[in-house]
Amino acid sequence: MKVSREIISKAGLFxxxxxxxxxxxxxxxxxxxxxxxxxxxxxxKMNTDGVEEHFVRYIFEEDGEKKQYDCHxxxxxxxDPHYLVQALSEVEPGEELILEMKKxxxxxxxxxxxxxxxxxxxxxxxxxxxxxxxxxEPDIE
Numbered sequence: 228m229k230v231s232r233e234i235i236s237k238a239g240l241f242x243x244x245x246x247x248x249x250x251x252x253x254x255x256x257x258x259x260x261x262x263x264x265x266x267x268x269x270x271x272k273m274n275t276d277g278v279e280e281h282f283v284r285y286i287f288e289e290d291g292e293k294k295q296y297d298c299h300x301x302x303x304x305x306x307d308p309h310y311l312v313q314a315l316s317e318v319e320p321g322e323e324l325i326l327e328m329k330k331x332x333x334x335x336x337x338x339x340x341x342x343x344x345x346x347x348x349x350x351x352x353x354x355x356x357x358x359x360x361x362x363x364e365p366d367i368e
Contacts, residue, residue: 244287244294246328246337254335256328261342262287262294263323264315269300283312287324314339 235241244262247254265286274280281300286293298311308316318324323342328335 241286241293241295244285244289244296244326246296246326247335253333254328256330256335259325259327260289261323261325262289263321264318265293266320267315270297272297274299283309285315287326311337311339 244260245257246260247256265288267283267285270282270284271279272282282297283300285296285298287296288294299309300312301307302309307313318341325338325340325342327338327340329338
């Protein structure tokens, strides 16, 4: 769909980095993704409750293609930054990471591995009833 791609490109958007796919049985991880972090920026958009909220939009490069991943700026409880924001706060632009969603019982988490440092962070993913975490929306083809 050439016209759709042009519209998305002119809007400064990229395809989504999908760490998991929502299915009727829950979220299914898509495996490890080796990415290079390009930038992050603060955006406002509607959350799943229809309320405008701040998110952090990460731009990654995966296999030569730029992709985006949106994350809540703050944790659901309290005023602390979201765990992924904390985990990526010390990462430098251009650094290579491996991002992988993993399951721990009924909860999912994102494991962030800094390739050059062999440092791994475990980042919780919110799986509230009916809410699909950003970047885990079902693929529509």
